[in-house]
Amino acid sequence: xxxxxxxxxxxxxxxxxxxxxxxxxxxxxxxxxxxxxxxxxxxxxxxxxxxxxxxxxxxxxxxxxxxxxxxxxxxxxxxxxxxxxxxxxxxxxxxxxxxxxxxxxxxxxxxxxxxxxxxxxxxxxxxxxxxxxxxxxxxxxxxxxxxxxxxxxxxxxxxxxxxxxxxxxxxxxxxxxxxxxxxxxxxxxxxxxxxxxxxxxxxxxxxxxxxxxxxxxxxxxxxxxxxxxxxxxxxxxxxxxxxxxxxxxxxxxxxxxxxxxxxxxxxxxxxxxxxxxxxxxxxxxxxxxxxxxxxxxxxxxxxxxxxxxxxxxxxxxxxxxxxxxxxxxxxxxxxxxxxxxxxxxxxxxxxxxxxxxxxxxxxxxxxxxxxxxxxxxxxxxxxxxxxxxxxxxxxxxxxxxxxxxxxxxxxxxxxxxxxxxxxxxxxxxxxxxxxxxxxxxxxxxxxxxxxxxxxx
Ligand SMILES: Cc1cc2nc3c(=O)[nH]c(=O)nc-3n(C[C@H](O)[C@H](O)[C@H](O)COP(=O)(O)OP(=O)(O)OC[C@H]3O[C@@H](n4cnc5c(N)ncnc54)[C@H](O)[C@@H]3O)c2cc1C
Numbered sequence: 001x002x003x004x005x006x007x008x009x010x011x012x013x014x015x016x017x018x019x020x021x022x023x024x025x026x027x028x029x030x031x032x033x034x035x036x037x038x039x040x041x042x043x044x045x046x047x048x049x050x051x052x053x054x055x056x057x058x059x060x061x062x063x064x065x066x067x068x069x070x071x072x073x074x075x076x077x078x079x080x081x082x083x084x085x086x087x088x089x090x091x092x093x094x095x096x097x098x099x100x101x102x103x104x105x106x107x108x109x110x111x112x113x114x115x116x117x118x119x120x121x122x123x124x125x126x127x128x129x130x131x132x133x134x135x136x137x138x139x140x141x142x143x144x145x146x147x148x149x150x151x152x153x154x155x156x157x158x159x160x161x162x163x164x165x166x167x168x169x170x171x172x173x174x175x176x177x178x179x180x181x182x183x184x185x186x187x188x189x190x191x192x193x194x195x196x197x198x199x200x201x202x203x204x205x206x207x208x209x210x211x212x213x214x215x216x217x218x219x220x221x222x223x224x225x226x227x228x229x230x231x232x233x234x235x236x237x238x239x240x241x242x243x244x245x246x247x248x249x250x251x252x253x254x255x256x257x258x259x260x261x262x263x264x265x266x267x268x269x270x271x272x273x274x275x276x277x278x279x280x281x282x283x284x285x286x287x288x289x290x291x292x293x294x295x296x297x298x299x300x301x302x303x304x305x306x307x308x309x310x311x312x313x314x315x316x317x318x319x320x321x322x323x324x325x326x327x328x329x330x331x332x333x334x335x336x337x338x339x340x341x342x343x344x345x346x347x348x349x350x351x352x353x354x355x356x357x358x359x360x361x362x363x364x365x366x367x368x369x370x371x372x373x374x375x376x377x378x379x380x381x382x383x384x385x386x387x388x389x390x391x392x393x394x395x396x397x398x399x400x401x402x403x404x405x406x407x408x409x410x411x412x413x414x415x416x417x418x419x420x421x422x423x424x425x426x427x428x429x430x431x432x433x434x435x436x437x438x439x440x441x442x443x444x445x446x447x448x449x450x451x452x453x454x455x456x
Contacts, residue, residue, distance in 0.1 A: 296389060
């Protein structure tokens with residue numbers, strides 16, 4: 001990686017997550033010189049693959065889905081192979097005090113509740129079509145929908161307890177915050193950036209979680225970074241951005257500086273708000289970044305000598321209102337015989353259990369796995385989990401959410417450039433916001449704005 005003493009570039013990019021890397025690559029392709037300043041000692045941000053006993057464990061982003069066209073194209077271009085997510089067998093359910101039921105039994109017993117859930121999801125799909133993801137605040141019912149939480153709207157649907165609980169689990173699995181914290185307009189925005197609820201919630205055909213990367217997701221940012229070596233500085237946290245009408249001077253920790261004609265800030269809105277700006281940004285923009293907190297999610301992996309649940313006809317997916325995890329997944333690695341189960345702690349579960357010691361967390365999750373998959377689940381070879389709130393350069397995942405009245409009051413400040421400052425990161429995307437696909441789309445959009453400004 002190059003140093004940065006007295007560095008001059010056409011465009012400075014803050015952050016070497018997927019969005020910043022894509023922005024820089026797009027600028028380079030247009031004949032402009034980018035300089036990426038990355039706070040961490042690695043690239044990838046919310047993409048983090050760690051080795052565990054020779055297996056690539058995805059502590060960050062793991063899947064893409066069939067409509068993530070940019071990500072499929074990127075993987076193909078970078079030579080990263082993909083493979084399908086395992087999805088054969090029954091899910092196990094543990095809801096409403098029933099103990100653990102296999103999928104068929106659960107579906108028989110709660111057919112009416114599942115039909116209620118389906119009806120609400122179709123209703124959500126219909127309402128979401130009224131929301132333009134680029135301007136959610138212009139939706140005909142924006143004021144009404146932004147004044148209530150998604151949880152309040154759910155509560156008003158007259159659902160049975162089982163249907164309401166399933167709806168909460170599905171939604172928290174996407175937003176990683178309790179639905180009482182999120183504006184209903186934000187939920188509809190999220191659905192609309194992805195297409196329909198089945199795209200979000202389904203793991204099988206058409207969902208967001210159908211496909212994985214050979215060698216791990218981190219191969220994508222690593223290979224992008226290798227193409228940008230001369231334009232990337234690691235361990236360079238940006239602390240201050242001085243900006244004029246057509247220039248920026250960027251100050252990093254340690255007194256290092258860089259200059260450019262434009263800057264793309266490719267970090268989540270909350271972290272963008274922790275950078276100082278001179279002159280200061282408007283109160284309108286700052287109030288927005290004060291109101292887009294990152295959510296809370298953790299992943300915990302158990303590795304076994306084999307995927308023993310498959311022999312029982314199970315797909316390794318659990319759904320539970322007992323917890324600690326609300327959901328799990330068969331995360332076996334292609335080409336390896338070992339069995340890997342991934343448990344998700346999201347929203348309140350992540351907040352609570354993130355404070356526990358790893359031993360306590362592991363014990364509670366093991367007990368849950370034993371309830372669902374039997375005694376063999378008590379004997380993993382390996383365990384690892386990942387907490388994101390403590391990571392200084394992420395501070396929570398999967399993404400930023402809006403509570404009530406944020407979109408309609410401050411939404412226009414999210415992606416609108418301010419002088420030479422442009423905004424990227426998946427949190428500013430209008431397609432698949434919160435996902436890698438969104439990070440790419442936002443990086444391309446911010447780069448296009450800069451190219452237009454500098455070459456017109
Ligand atoms: C646990 C987890 C699971 C996920 N699962 C999936 C999944 O299965 N599929 C999917 O599509 N998406 C998933 N995501 C979301 C996906 O990872 C993100 O949407 C995407 O990686 C965001 O990329 P980004 O570039 O927008 O932001 P980031 O990855 O957050 O990149 C921002 C970069 O900026 C750096 N930075 C921050 N502050 C500064 C500063 N002041 N100066 C310089 N640099 C700074 C950070 O270190 C980071 O490298 C998951 C995320 C997590 C954490």
